[in-house]
Amino acid sequence: MAHSLLILPGDGIGPEIMAEVRKVVGWFDRNGIAFEIEEGLCGGCAYDAHGVPITDETMAKAQAADAVLLGAVGGPQYDTIDFALRPERALLRLRKEMDLYANLRPAKCFDALADFSSLKREVVSGLDILIVRELTSGVYFGEPRGVSVEGGERVGINTHRYTESEIARVARSAFELARRRQNRVCSMEKSNVMEAGGLWRDVVQEVHDAEYPDVELSHMLADAGAMQIVRWPKQFDVIVTDNLFGDILSDAAAMLTGSLGMLPSASLGAPQANGRPKALYEPVHGSAPDIAGQGKANPIACILSFAMALRYSFDAGEAADRLEGAVEQVLADGLRTADLLGQSGGRAASTSEVGDAIVAALDRAG
Ligand code: NAD
Ligand code: IPM
Ligand code: MN
Numbered sequence: 001m002a003h004s005l006l007i008l009p010g011d012g013i014g015p016e017i018m019a020e021v022r023k024v025v026g027w028f029d030r031n032g033i034a035f036e037i038e039e040g041l042c043g044g045c046a047y048d049a050h051g052v053p054i055t056d057e058t059m060a061k062a063q064a065a066d067a068v069l070l071g072a073v074g075g076p077q078y079d080t081i082d083f084a085l086r087p088e089r090a091l092l093r094l095r096k097e098m099d100l101y102a103n104l105r106p107a108k109c110f111d112a113l114a115d116f117s118s119l120k121r122e123v124v125s126g127l128d129i130l131i132v133r134e135l136t137s138g139v140y141f142g143e144p145r146g147v148s149v150e151g152g153e154r155v156g157i158n159t160h161r162y163t164e165s166e167i168a169r170v171a172r173s174a175f176e177l178a179r180r181r182q183n184r185v186c187s188m189e190k191s192n193v194m195e196a197g198g199l200w201r202d203v204v205q206e207v208h209d210a211e212y213p214d215v216e217l218s219h220m221l222a223d224a225g226a227m228q229i230v231r232w233p234k235q236f237d238v239i240v241t242d243n244l245f246g247d248i249l250s251d252a253a254a255m256l257t258g259s260l261g262m263l264p265s266a267s268l269g270a271p272q273a274n275g276r277p278k279a280l281y282e283p284v285h286g287s288a289p290d291i292a293g294q295g296k297a298n299p300i301a302c303i304l305s306f307a308m309a310l311r312y313s314f315d316a317g318e319a320a321d322r323l324e325g326a327v328e329q330v331l332a333d334g335l336r337t338a339d340l341l342g343q344s345g346g347r348a349a350s351t352s353e354v355g356d357a358i359v360a361a362l363d364r365a366g
Contacts, residue, residue: 012287013297014071020299020355043073043087053090133246174240261298326361
């Protein structure tokens with residue numbers, strides 16, 4: 001039976017990188033993994049067409065799909081519209097209503113790119129860490145929120161809030177993932193200044209002691225964690241952290257790999273009756289308005305997000321390995337977009353050249 005895939009290209013470079021992902025999906029479709037694809041509007045383009053960043057109809061399709069693949073949303077032309085209608089709200093609605101609480105953001109440094117990171121080769125070569133970011137709670141969703149007037153001045157309020165069960169379930173995801181890797185988890189919070197950070201730390205420890213005593217667990221304050229991520233990132237295996245710290249730490253981790261254009265992500269819910277989680281796959285980067293429409297965008301983060309879909313939604317780990325291998329091969333051959341050229345110069349490949357080369361590498365590999 002064909003896997004159903006809802007594709008939401010979004011705004012800015014979203015449609016450009018998604019066109020390359022479709023070439024890759026097409027390759028697998030011709031080679032034994034059948035997909036049934038639907039495309040929808042999400043973000044600023046949905047706002048332009050329907051006055052909302054995502055319609056109820058598209059939400060229903062996302063809920064029903066085996067996996068959702070998203071490009072990126074947002075752009076400067078939407079920065080002044082009402083907060084509730086901004087493109088970014090579409091993402092938050094998808095995450096919240098699909099209950100995608102575990103956001104997996106792996107940062108892997110491909111050998112061919114070790115010299116292109118802003119850090120020294122020895123710091124990043126062979127790097128393979130996984131940030132597990134809580135995605136449905138914390139300051140992104142806590143109430144009360146808003147801007148009001150108090151005593152004649154404006155006051156902005158957002159609320160950082162976590163329940164015990166919200167912390168426990170994402171901790172379980174991190175421990176499960178660690179068991180399939182190096183079996184180590186580092187939990188990051190600010191328990192020195194935030195009560196909710198103290199609860200985070202306690203609950204992660206309790207889940208560990210009761211259910212995952214075999215996994216090595218450590219705790220780190222998030223500011224020190226940010227420092228350690230750039231000082232010696234290879235000390236980490238799995239990092240588990242809240243929604244806001246995870247957002248920031250994963251952008252920092254992206255640069256270890258050479259470019260924000262390299263980092264994929266998977267956002268997963270609890271397993272459903274069929275054993276699979278609801279899932280949304282998207283690059284960590286945004287819509288990159290500064291380079292949109294110029295054929296400069298790196299499509300690899302989005303293509304690697306599809307590799308994560310193969311692994312986590314379609315039980316096709318070998319196909320995912322093969323796709324990651326094809327990406328590695330293209331990078332090793334020296335073909336790359338401008339974001340990966342660094343100081344060395346050289347010719348920048350276009351978005352579609354990179355997509356075509358990855359498909360050609362898939363062909364060569366089998
Ligand atoms: P951004 O990630 O879009 O861009 C940051 C920098 O990285 C830019 O210089 C951009 O050119 C570069 N970059 C990003 N992706 C790249 C790629 N694939 N190839 C080459 N270069 C790439 O972040 P921003 O500029 O802070 O945000 C722009 C818009 O995107 C905002 O509206 C923001 O809200 C939105 N955003 C959306 C998502 C998402 O859809 N998941 C994530 C982050 C930001
Ligand atoms: C991300 C983005 C989003 C976030 C925005 C666009 C809502 O930065 O996915 O990392 O803050 O979660
Ligand atoms: Mn972010």
